[in-house]
Amino acid sequence: MARLGALICSLRVVVVVVALLPSLLATVAVAHNDTGVHKNYLIIVRKPYEYDQNVYKTVSSWHASLLASVCDTAKEELAADPGAETRLIYSYRNVVNGFCARVTKEEVFEMARKDWFVKAIPEKTYRLMTTHTPEMIGLTGPAFHGGVWNTSNMGEGMIIGVLDDGIAAGHPSFDAGGMGPPPAKWKGRCDFNSSVCNNKLIGARSFYESARWKWRGIDDPVLPVNETAHGTHTSSTAAGNFVPGANAMGNGIGTAAGMAPRAHLAFYQVCFEDKGCDRDDILAAIDDAVDEGVDVLSISLGDDEAGEFSADPVALGGYTAIMKGVFVSTSAGNNGPSASTVSNEAPWLLTVAASTTDRRFVATVKLGNGIEIDGEALYQPPNFPSTQWALVRDTIGDGTCSDERLLKKEHVAGKLVVCEQGGNLTSLEKGSFLHQAGAAGMVLIGPKFMGSVVQPKPHILPVAQIAYPSGEKLKNYMKSTMSPTAALIYKGTVFGTPMTPAVAPFSSRGPSKQNQGILKPDITGPGVNIIAAVHGPEGLATPPNPLAAMFDIMSGTSMSAPHLSGIAALIRKAHPMWSPAAIKSAMMTSTDTMDRRQKPITDQDGNEATMFALGAGVINPTKAMNPGLVYDLSAADYVPFMCALGYSDHEVSSIIHPAPSVSCKQLPAVDMKDLNYPSITVFLDREPYAVSVSRAVTNVGSGKAVYVASVEMPETVSVTVTPGTLKFKKVNQVKKFKVTIRATNGRLKESVAEGQLKWVSPDNVVRSPILVSSQKFFEDDTTSDHARR
Incomplete structure (x- = not known):
């Protein structure tokens, strides 16, 4: 494979390389320190350092030559590490x-002496963004109205690239019925055979070259088969085809479909069960995906402490993607x-929080005193008798029913057992033990x-899962009676739960640690109890x-992230000339902030x-298709922003590669605001x-339009918008405005004030959240560990 260079660090092979490339002779060095521990490093090369294309036919051969200049050729201990070659x-x-x-570390020190070297970043493992515990699983997101699918033709011709842990390729959700062939721009491949790959699943590959050094047992070659249910x-969810009669344990019966059911899927396996996702494999997958022609990337993985953008694969790869017009949706x-836990914080990424939906699988616990407590159950046994069973608790242990000695027949047979989640057994394991012991x-x-x-699971015995407040009522009842x-x-x-959508408890919160002047997460989508393949x-x-x-x-x-990935494909289909930033703006400025109770x-x-x-609110796909105005950004607009964050020239140049290198001193300063x-x-600190804050909006609605500013803020904050009216004469016309925000009576009394700016026309309301803080969220606003230069 041309993109993957394999350099064999042995004396014989290096001699061959030198014979072919005499110009390298002076640069080859022998480190004589290769008996150390070998680890994977991401090596960043200095820009504008470029290779001689007359000497090196590919970038891989050039990188191989750089590595050869420090690779020990004399003391390779193949017995200790056979793969080190x-x-x-x-x-x-x-x-x-x-x-x-x-x-080895010694070879990294040797690299540091080279003029082409910037830095070496040690290997790092990322993880899929499912919830913390096995109990957290769920149901579907909101249905799409025919208007959205009609406008976008259900995403036909769009290609959604998914980075995850594997795919069950033969699943009916990936059937090619009704699908046309992929567009001519598609350059990818499918490593499954022709009977599995089709016009729906057009690409399927596995990236494991870095992972296999850390995790023994990953076969070579690897097919991107499903490791868990995640991928x-x-x-x-993003692009599944129509499957009539889909259901979860007999509940929620209907026709399953992804957000963009006529979009094509390209799958990139970068994660492995119980192992995680290797940073350098993630980079390689994105590297290929942007070359192969994807329109949208759906990335449901990340790192809780990803740190600076210049070392984060999702931020690095995401920037290159948006530079090439690819929209990137990521999980928050x-x-x-807890506060300040949000991941995937780079402003060029769409960072998606999770919300509940309005569908429940209701299981009611009717107490002996007649009080009814509603919970949920995914598996609901048919014709289950409404018998009043004796109710018992795990009072000897910690209440979690995690001690198998307490789950014996003499304690639980013929009874309803009350258990709290937690302990050293999963809820499914508890249910299995109780079932074996004869519990009712x-x-x-x-x-x-x-x-x-509540997030129900398909237990092997009759179960009702109830929320914590309901559990307190249940336990109080049990204390009030002897039987x-x-x-x-x-x-x-x-259907129709009034207090929905609501933000999921597990969904990570801002503020962002990496760019506290940008509100993260950006938006919220369905992420609780989602039915999918x-x-x-x-x-x-x-x-x-x-x-x-x-x-x-x-x-x-x-x-929640693939919901937004599919919706982005629909918008991209309807508006093929919009930039990733325009699509993102359309989503964010048209969100819902009210639940079903208004x-x-x-x-x-x-x-x-x-x-x-x-973030800005919960996605509203119908409104996002016609937002009226958008806040547009090019990839280059993020460069002075990164300089203002304190990144060095080398770090910025590394992030924006393959764009030309930059000098921050020569760029106008752009503050985060x-x-x-x-x-x-x-920050009014x-x-x-x-x-004062500067903004510009682009008219993407009707040719002539007039928008009037409307501001909603607490009385403690005063907001002035200049000008207060924007008049557009044609499509794609850009208008600038300034927003001045000040504390009404001196210093802001509350720590944080929230409100919104709305640009209102007869046809559209374009809403931007405004968040005002009395102080910086973090003392040090500099992201980089290097001094800016």
Whole structure:
């Protein structure tokens, strides 16, 4: 493979290289220190250092020559590390100016003396963005109205690239029925045979060259087969074909479809079960995806502590992607509700939080005193009797039913057992033990941090899963009587929950650590109890029907990100000339901030959700197709922004590769607040406690339009928009305006104030969140570990 250079560090091979390339002779060095531990490093090469294309036919051969200049040729200990002879793992063309190689620390020190060297970044593992515990799985997102699919032709001809852990290629969600051939621009390949690949799944590859050095047992070659349900689930959410009769354990029966059911799928396996996702494999996959012709990248992985953008593969690869017109949707992370836990923070990425949906699988616990407590159950046994069973708790242990000695027949047979989530057993394992011991059923109480959110699983015995507040009521009832009883009443699938959508408790919150002047997450999409394709559901051994064995519910920002990926493909199809930033703006400025009660969207505890949880709001695909105005940005517009963050010239040049290198001193300073972003974040942390923000909007609606500014803010903040009216004469016309934000009475009293700027016309409302803080969220606003120069 031309892109992958394999350099054999042995004396014989290096002699051959020198014979072919005499000009290298003076540069070859012998480190004499190759007995150390070999590890994978991402090696960043200095720009504008370029290779002589008359000498090196490919970038891989050039990178191989650089590695040869420090690779020890005399003391390779193949007995200690047989794989050490293959050193160059990936040679990157697009995502970064550099390569991934397997070297020792001593060889890194030797590299540091070379004029082409910038830095070496040690190997790092990323992880898929499912929820923390096995209990967190879920149901579908909102249905699309015919208007959106008609306008976009269901994403026909678009190519969505998914980076994940594998795919069940033969699943009916990836059937080619109704699909045309991929567009002529597609240059990728499918490593499955021709009977598996088709006009729906047009690409399937595995990237493991870096991972296999750390994780023994990864076969060579690797096919991108499904490792867990994750990759199949996310792929079908973004672009799954129509599957009539889909259901989750007999519930939610209907026709399954992804957000863009006529879009093509290109799958890139970069993660492996119980191992994670290797940074350098992620970079390699994005490197190829942007070359192969994808329109959208869906990336449901990340790192809780990804750090600076110049070392983060999603940020690095994402920048190259948007530079080439590829939209990138990423998951916000699953470390909520704690503050400052958001992942994938780069402003050129769409960072997606997760919300609940309005569908529940209702299971009611009817207490002996007549009180009914609603919970959920994914598997609902048909004709289950409404018998009042004796109700017992794990009072000897910690309440979690994790001690197998307490789950014996003499304790639980013929009874409903109340267990709390947690402990050293999963909820499925608890249910299995109780089933074996003859329990009539289980009532499972969710953890406190989940609030009112319940995520059911297909247990092997009758179960009702209830929220923590309901669990407190249940336990109080049990204390009030000597003989507590309860019945389980199954009510099936119920729609129309009033307090939805609500922000999921696990969904990571802002503020962003890497760029605190940019509101992250950007937007929220369905991510709780999402029904989508799997290779086989967890839990119940025998699903109630054949299709129930092919679909399951999962939860996480991993599930919300592909919703937005599919919607981005629909928008891209309807508006092929829009930039990734324009698509992002269309989504963010048309969101919903009210739930079905027409009250502000809440969090899991029923409190009004903050912008750090919700971003701009919950996606509204119908409005996003016709936003009226967009806040547009080119890839180059992010460069002075990165300089203002404190990145060095080398770091910025590495991020924007393959664009020409830059000098930050020669660029106009662009503060975070002035990046032409669809949201506004300012700090009133010093006198005179007033800040002005610059923005520009592009008319993408009707040729002539007039928009009037409308501001909603707390009384403690005053906002002036100049000019207050924008008049457009034609499509694509750009108008600039200034927003001045000041504390009404001196210093801002509250720590954070939230509001919004709306540009209103007869046809559109273009809404931008405004977040005002009385102080910086973090003391040090410099991201880079190098001094800017």
